[in-house]
Amino acid sequence: MAARRRVVVTGMGLATPLGIDVEDNWRKMFAGISGIGRLSLPGTEKSPVRAVGEVKADDLERIWREFPGRADSEGEKRTLFALWAARSAMKDAGLDDYKGCRERFGVSLAAGLGINSLDDIHRWITADRAFDYSGFAAQCHRVSRESILRNSSSRAASLVATECCCRGPNLTVTTACASATQAIGMAARMVERGEADVMLAGGADSMLNPVGLVFFVLLGSASLHGGDPVEACRPFDRKRSGLVMGEGAGIVVLEEESHAVGRGARIFAEVAGYGSSMDAYRLTAPEPEGRGAEQSMRRALEDAELPPDGIDYINAHGTSTKLNDLAETLAIKRLFGDHARRLSVSSSKSLIGHLLAASGGPEFIYTVLSVNRDEIHPTVNLVNRDAKCDLDYVPNVGRAKTVRAALSNSFGFGGQNASIVVKKYRG
Amino acid sequence: MENRVVITGSGLVCSLGSTESEVWSRLVAGEEGTAPVGRSDCDSFHCPAARTERFSEANPGIQQRLGQIMDTHLALLMKAVGDAVLGSGLNAGDIPADQRGFFAGMGMVDYEVADLLPAVLESLGPAGELDYNRFYSQGYTHIYPLWPLAMLNNIAFCQVGIRYDIRGENCVFSPYADSGLYAIAEGYRTVKEGRAKLALCGGVSDKISASSLARAVLSQLLDSSGDGARCRPFSIVRKGSILGEGCGIVAVELLSHAAQRKAVPLAEVLGFGSASDGEGELSHPGSDTISQAMCTALDQSGIKPSDIDLLIAHADGNPAGDEAEMEAIHTVFSGCFDRLMVYSSKGALGHMSAAAPAVDTLIGINCMRNGMVPPTLHADPVDHRVRFDLVAGECRPSRVRRCLINSRSHEGRCASLVIGSCG
Numbered sequence: 001m002a003a004r005r006r007v008v009v010t011g012m013g014l015a016t017p018l019g020i021d022v023e024d025n026w027r028k029m030f031a032g033i034s035g036i037g038r039l040s041l042p043g044t045e046k047s048p049v050r051a052v053g054e055v056k057a058d059d060l061e062r063i064w065r066e067f068p069g070r071a072d073s074e075g076e077k078r079t080l081f082a083l084w085a086a087r088s089a090m091k092d093a094g095l096d097d098y099k100g101c102r103e104r105f106g107v108s109l110a111a112g113l114g115i116n117s118l119d120d121i122h123r124w125i126t127a128d129r130a131f132d133y134s135g136f137a138a139q140c141h142r143v144s145r146e147s148i149l150r151n152s153s154s155r156a157a158s159l160v161a162t163e164c165c166c167r168g169p170n171l172t173v174t175t176a177c178a179s180a181t182q183a184i185g186m187a188a189r190m191v192e193r194g195e196a197d198v199m200l201a202g203g204a205d206s207m208l209n210p211v212g213l214v215f216f217v218l219l220g221s222a223s224l225h226g227g228d229p230v231e232a233c234r235p236f237d238r239k240r241s242g243l244v245m246g247e248g249a250g251i252v253v254l255e256e257e258s259h260a261v262g263r264g265a266r267i268f269a270e271v272a273g274y275g276s277s278m279d280a281y282r283l284t285a286p287e288p289e290g291r292g293a294e295q296s297m298r299r300a301l302e303d304a305e306l307p308p309d310g311i312d313y314i315n316a317h318g319t320s321t322k323l324n325d326l327a328e329t330l331a332i333k334r335l336f337g338d339h340a341r342r343l344s345v346s347s348s349k350s351l352i353g354h355l356l357a358a359s360g361g362p363e364f365i366y367t368v369l370s371v372n373r374d375e376i377h378p379t380v381n382l383v384n385r386d387a388k389c390d391l392d393y394v395p396n397v398g399r400a401k402t403v404r405a406a407l408s409n410s411f412g413f414g415g416q417n418a419s420i421v422v423k424k425y426r427g
Numbered sequence: 428m429e430n431r432v433v434i435t436g437s438g439l440v441c442s443l444g445s446t447e448s449e450v451w452s453r454l455v456a457g458e459e460g461t462a463p464v465g466r467s468d469c470d471s472f473h474c475p476a477a478r479t480e481r482f483s484e485a486n487p488g489i490q491q492r493l494g495q496i497m498d499t500h501l502a503l504l505m506k507a508v509g510d511a512v513l514g515s516g517l518n519a520g521d522i523p524a525d526q527r528g529f530f531a532g533m534g535m536v537d538y539e540v541a542d543l544l545p546a547v548l549e550s551l552g553p554a555g556e557l558d559y560n561r562f563y564s565q566g567y568t569h570i571y572p573l574w575p576l577a578m579l580n581n582i583a584f585c586q587v588g589i590r591y592d593i594r595g596e597n598c599v600f601s602p603y604a605d606s607g608l609y610a611i612a613e614g615y616r617t618v619k620e621g622r623a624k625l626a627l628c629g630g631v632s633d634k635i636s637a638s639s640l641a642r643a644v645l646s647q648l649l650d651s652s653g654d655g656a657r658c659r660p661f662s663i664v665r666k667g668s669i670l671g672e673g674c675g676i677v678a679v680e681l682l683s684h685a686a687q688r689k690a691v692p693l694a695e696v697l698g699f700g701s702a703s704d705g706e707g708e709l710s711h712p713g714s715d716t717i718s719q720a721m722c723t724a725l726d727q728s729g730i731k732p733s734d735i736d737l738l739i740a741h742a743d744g745n746p747a748g749d750e751a752e753m754e755a756i757h758t759v760f761s762g763c764f765d766r767l768m769v770y771s772s773k774g775a776l777g778h779m780s781a782a783a784p785a786v787d788t789l790i791g792i793n794c795m796r797n798g799m800v801p802p803t804l805h806a807d808p809v810d811h812r813v814r815f816d817l818v819a820g821e822c823r824p825s826r827v828r829r830c831l832i833n834s835r836s837h838e839g840r841c842a843s844l845v846i847g848s849c850g
Contacts, residue, residue: 046563103702103719111601113578116538121547122557129548131540133637137471140641149642152535153580153601158838161703167716170703170840171609174533174580174601182598186613193616195701210559211543214567215575276596278588280524283576295525295594299622413576414585416597 007191007271008425010260011093011253012365013085015204016352017053017246020062020084022092025362026369028351029377030398034230035352036244041208048217051229052208053246053353055081075115075145078358081249082109082156082204083163085361089200090164093253094265106169106196108187109157109251110179110203112357114148116211146209156204160251168196177317178276178412179203180250180360185274185420187254197259202361204249216243219284219413221321233354234381235318235347236325236389243319246353250361252368261427269371272306272405272421275299279415285323286411290331293317296417297335297407304421306405309339311421313376313406315367316393318347319354324411329389344401346379346394360410364420367408371422374402431682432619433692433849436515438507438629439789441673441776442477445506451793454801455822459775461657461669468540468637472644473653476635477671477777479503499634500536501583503674503782508587508627515678516690517591517625524594528626529584530614531676532606532781533599534633535642536580545569583631595623600781603836604741605701606630607675607781608844611788612699614679624684629676629785643670646837648778650744658778659805660742660771661749661813668743671777675785692849694792697829698727701842711748712841717755721831724843725759733763734829735845737794738815739787741833742771742803743778748835749810756815768825770794770818774804784834788846791830795848799824 014020017035018028028035036053055063060077063084067074074080086107090096120143124132143149154172161170169190173183180203187201207215216222223242225232233244260267277299279292286292301308317328333340348363355362370376375398382395405423412418439447442460460477464470479499512518517527550566552558576582581599588597596617600606607630614628633639643649650656650667659665685692700723704716725732738756742749760767772783772790779786794800799822806819828848835841 043559044563046560048563048567107703111580113580116543116578118543118547118550118557118562121540121543122551125544125547125551125555131544133468133540134471136540136637136641137469137473140644143641143645148535148537149638150645152603152642152646152838154603154606154836154838154840158703158836158840161839167703167719169701170605171701172601172606173598175584175597175599176579176581186598189616210562214563214570215578218567218570218572218575220572276598277525278529278585278594278597280588280592280594282589283582283585284573292594299596412581413579414581415588416581416585416599 005192005194006257007188007254008257008260009252009268009271009368010255010265011089013088013092013251014362014365015055015081015084016248016362017055018352020059029366030375032378032380032396032398034380036229036233038229047213048224049213049222050226051232051244054208055248076151077206078204079156079159082160085204085249085251086160086164086200089251089253095253102165102167104168104197105166106190106199107157107161107166108171108183108199108201110183110357111153111156111172111174112205113207114151115146115209117144117147118210119144120147160200164200166200175416176412176414177356177359178410178416178418179357181408181410181418181420182276184360184364185418188271188274191254191256197256199254200251201254202251203358205356205358206247207245207356208247231381233320233350235320235350235379236386236393237382238384238386240320240325242321244353246355248355248362249358250365252365267425269368269422270425272423273300273304274420275303276418281415283414286327288327290327292415292417293328293331293411294335296419300407300419300421306421308336310405311343311407312403313370314343314345315363315406315408316345316347317409317411318349320349326388329391332391340391344376344394345391346377350380364408367406367422370403371406371424375400430619432615432679432696433682433685434677434679434694434696435685435690435692436511436678437693437789438510438676439786440479440503440506441786442479442671447789454775455799457802459804461777464635469640472640474649474656474669475654476669478635479672499672500631501586504583504587504631505590507674507676508591511627511676511678512591521688522624524592526595526624527593528596528614528617528623529588529593530598530610530626530628531584532610532630533580533601534631534780535602536578537636537638539636542574603780604783604834605836605840605842607783607785608834608842611677611785611844615696618680625678625680627676627678630781631674632672632779632782635670635672639670648837657805658744658773660744660774660803661753661810661817662806663808663810665744665746665749667745668778671779673776673779673782673786675782675789677788694795695847695849697845697847698724699844700724700727703840710839711745711751711837712835712839714751714754717752717841718759720841720843721755721759724831724845728845732760735767735831736827737800737830738767738769739791739830739832740769740771741835743773753813764815767815768800768818769815770800771803774806784832787832788844791832791846794827795830798826
């Protein structure tokens, strides 16, 4: 049997509330500087959600300038974030002017909800408070450009393929908050199996629009924290009150090892294994013992052929909801046994918020950086001890520590779980 | 032998029926599912569609509180998975929950105007304007609190996972036809690589509503010629598609595993290929890209173009898209036209987005098992440039041993799957 093809990370691109540059992001993450602030979108003064992680106006402006051709046509921020992160990752990998075979380059991106535009309902309301379906049918070209009716879930993946000239496999994963980790996992498998040599993988999302802002309020899982927004997201803290939305993108270049070595590429880390599972429990809550989470981590470790004590760091899903943080902790304790006390766990969401379908993208990049640099970013706002959440969550202060291998977790609404293992690259 | 992957269960629902056998016999008889949409919110679009009926038998698996937000997607998926599970004998309980994989292509999930209208009405200002302060302070509370769940593209999938206790490897791809084949391909590889003992995989269409019709109009997918619109694959007078609803699911496992538990293999999965041409928005993949996907699938299967007996084309009646597919078939299968048959189901079933290639896979299995190819409807008069043997007019009794299924999106992606008979 032929040796397994190895998959390495050779490029990274980010757009997050902490900035649109990877170095800048990491410097702030490691220093525990939060990207979460007060919601600044016009007309949202009465929004029940107050604290969010927005991509800063200057950064958005910079992205707009980078894609001038889209200025008049682009309705969705998530697409712009994806284009920016993908182009940055290709440049980072030194592939932006690569002359080789583009049939072996693919794209695998996560997609979230899209925008249900209230304006598009309001536009056709009649005098007697009904909806004018015939007007809608006759004039549907008037729907707003950000509408889900104009923006398919796979649109970002298509535009990224155009932008980065990727003519191979092209897929879009829609598994709620597990999407980006699954998209990266699927991409890694495609490279491993030889269906592609290079895959752009990750995700982009934004739900900072009217229906998006109340989405998790309706479901009862959003933090309604009204005080200092920086303190709203507090994973594993006893006073955690729900998720805090962020927006942005994280996209990496995954490359077959010999392809990367052959062109002298810089290799950040190796993708060692991937696993997924389903809770098959409830749509609105994780399995309380974290059995689904445990299984996805176990599968990723098995795929990586690593024992539990080979893992030094876990970039947790860590949403700051009561249920997730406890279930994830229980899962880690069961799977890792005594070693659970020795490994470090932190939540990127405490600093940038929950990027929803895209969350696994930036979190994967931070995980790669931890493995590459032996640095772990903190979980901020962890000041009130929760007796049941008793692992080392790297509270409030970043830490230098050898990270031989790390896990990144993402668990989606509905009960889909995904885990991916990153380890130090050794040629 | 060790790593051969076979299909041992199947479930199919679409406009021609809620069981595979019913759909098959009606396809062979040359029937179609096209009819007026029959929903008052859709009438103004003046286009027919191939809708499904509701399936009451799907309801037992649905939590009651969620019934209000769950409809077509879930009903279709639940029914097709249920039939595939039954057919594969999964209920026998010999496959642990964490060894059951699940992969699906899901069409777009859309809001219904009625879901959001009350909230908008409660958010109107004095001059009838949309006042977002009112929306955030009280208007939004007029949205049903579980409605957000229904908008998640994975929620019908997870509901079915709960119903059938599926806990293994999984993924949801989205939203067009190629996603249904990515799902089958991932299920195939998952069992081939030993990551699951059995995988359920396939695709589900969009629900037909004012929203999905508007999207189809904006994407220039529909035949806009009014109530007489039809999907006319490879016809010289093709003008676009009509929408269809449906779901196709197959259960796949290793041949050795099937033999061990005495499950009957219906067909073998041989190979898969995909490509995208990245030419921008609303562009159908070019013939080179479609050729690339087909050639990759043939290579992966270890067979030559001349080994294919039946090609089930994507052929959704789009003028440019069908032309590109036609050229690709001419290129890849040149020299094989004496034996290659080509068929498209879309004249009968409409365009079922992510479900289309999954349903076509099941049709391919039936062609192989019954030695029969159904007629392609509404292809007459056939585009004079077509040089291959398009099965049209009447069903064709013929031996079919290997079948290639094509799919594409109007965003430049395409994917191809090869299956073979087990007889």
